Amino acid sequence: MKHFIKYFRKYALWLGLLLGTDVISALFLWLADVRAFRILATAIVLGSVLLFLVILWILGRAERRKEQAFLEFLENGDSFAEQAVLRQVSAQEGEMIRSIASVLKENQAREKELLGRIKDYEEYTEAWAHEIKTPISLLTFLMDNHREEIPERVSRKLDYVRNQMQEHVNQMLYYARLKSVGKDYLFEQxxxxxxxxxxxxxxxxxxxxxxxxxxxxxxxxxxxxxxxxxxxxxxxxxxxxxxxxxxxxxxxxxxxxxxxxxxxxxxxxxxxxxxxxxxxxxxxxxxxxxxxxxxxxxxxxxxxxxxxxxxxxxxxxxxxxxxxxxxxxxxxxxxxx
Missing domain, CATH: 3.30.565.10 (Histidine kinase-like ATPase, C-terminal domain)
Known part of the structure; x- marks a missing residue:
């Protein structure tokens, strides 16, 4: 019903012109023969409205096919979708579609390159965060095994620094994890x-x-x-x-x-x-x-x-x-x- 109302509004002017022509025809018919006017005037108007509705239905189907093909073209942007929409449009509209297709392909190439760079950066960040855990673990091991040799005040400062480093590394790992496409959560009791x-x-x-x-x-x-x-x-x-x-x-x-x-x-x-x-x-x-x-x-x-x-x-x-x-x-x- 929504599509019908939309197309009716779009072609309402043509219905008005058609009915206007009917009124003029009916006027001439009335001047020629009053008896025939009463019978034929109603038939002319009803026939015009019916003809308009049939044409509106045919044009509406064509418009819906065109819209569907254009939406698929915008979503996919491949050559197959481009050819499908070109079959539904006029030559003038086809030139516009080809221009849009060219821009879409350029944007897709840029997006692919950008996604590749982002993936490389995420992998590097995660690898670095995992690598930095090794010296932190070594620092923890040395502090635990030589705590008696380290002054208590220095030991506490080192503990603080170690915890801060570990906290920031964990934040970096989880930030990269949250922004990645796949999240390796393991749910368990x-x-x-x-x-x-x-x-x-x-x-x-x-x-x-x-x-x-x-x-x-x-x-x-x-x-x-x-x-x-x-x-x-x-x-x-x-x-x-x-x-x-x-x-x-x-x-x-x-x-x-x-x-x-x-x-x-x-x-x-x-x-x-x-x-x-x-x-x-x-x-x-x-x-x-x-x-x-x-x-x-x-x-x-x-x-x-x-x-x-x-x-x-x-x-x-x-x-x-x-x-x-x-x-x-x-x-x-x-x-x-």
């Missing part, structure tokens, strides 16, 4: 308690240096998720709690997990500096760092952005609750499978 303990063990030197008190209430609760993705999320949130702790008082982190009818809730809370209310809607935006001190000025604004992207891929809902200078809380909700 994971223990939230084991995941939490592994991350806390990685950050133990920093937590100890800052004097953190960590309270855990995580039972044997399992979720269906990707191990690397879940580790990255928990690591990011623990790292933020360490970075943005308050200078005064004893810094604390509370980690809790509970299972309810709505899903499985895994919460990480701290008593750090928190976030201003006006900044909360922008926390997951790429590059957003806020304006709450020197630490945020040094931040890249990529951590929570990547966390949100990964959480969306893993079907994890994130919810933030915070109060300025009181603390920050983030809750991950997993679906019950």
């Amino acid at each position: 994971l223990s939230l308690r084991e995941c939490c303990e592994e991350v806390l063990e990685d950050y133990h030197p920093l937590l100890q240096e800052r004097g953190f008190q960590v309270e855990k209430d995580v039972g044997e609760i399992f979720v269906l998720s990707d191990r690397r993705g879940l580790d990255f999320l928990v690591s990011q949130f623990i790292s933020n709690s360490i970075k943005y702790c308050r200078a005064a008082g004893t810094p604390k982190i509370w980690i809790k997990a509970r299972k309810e009818e709505e899903g499985i809730f895994f919460r990480i809370e701290d008593n750090g500096i928190g976030v201003r209310d006006c900044e909360v809607p922008f926390l997951f935006e790429k590059g957003f760092t806020g304006d709450t001190g020197m630490m945020r000025k040094k931040a890249t604004g990529m951590g929570l952005y990547l966390a949100k992207e990964i959480a969306d891929d893993l079907k994890i809902t994130l919810h933030i609750r915070t109060e300025w200078q009181k603390g920050f809380e983030i809750t991950m909700r997993f679906a019950i499978v």
Whole structure:
């Protein structure tokens, strides 16, 4: 019906001219023979309308075929689609189609070249990130085996540098992973308690240096998720709690997990500096760092952005609750499978 109305509006002028001709013919018929006018005038008008509708239906079919061929040509842009649309159009329109085809082929060649460059860059980035893990692992090995020979203050500084390097490398890997066409997520049943303990063990030197008190209430609760993705999320949130702790008082982190009818809730809370209310809607935006001190000025604004992207891929809902200078809380909700 939509197509009919569209074509009717397009050719309505011709219907008007046809009916106008009928009126003139009827006028001459009336002047010639009044009796014949009454019979033939109605037949002439109805015949003209019927003829117009038939012609409209034929032209409408031709227009639809032309539109379909043109849409396929725009979508594919190959020689077969080009020839198909050329058979449906006039010679003048054919010249325009050939010009469009030439531009499309040039754009497709550029797109193919650009995609190739992007793929090469992604492969190089991932290869570099994996290669840099080797010296980081070697640094960890040397520090663990020669910790007694290294002054405690230097050891803590090295732990901090190592964790920062590892965190940035992981962010780079996950950014490349998110932008790639194929994402190698492996969903399996994971223990939230084991995941939490592994991350806390990685950050133990920093937590100890800052004097953190960590309270855990995580039972044997399992979720269906990707191990690397879940580790990255928990690591990011623990790292933020360490970075943005308050200078005064004893810094604390509370980690809790509970299972309810709505899903499985895994919460990480701290008593750090928190976030201003006006900044909360922008926390997951790429590059957003806020304006709450020197630490945020040094931040890249990529951590929570990547966390949100990964959480969306893993079907994890994130919810933030915070109060300025009181603390920050983030809750991950997993679906019950």
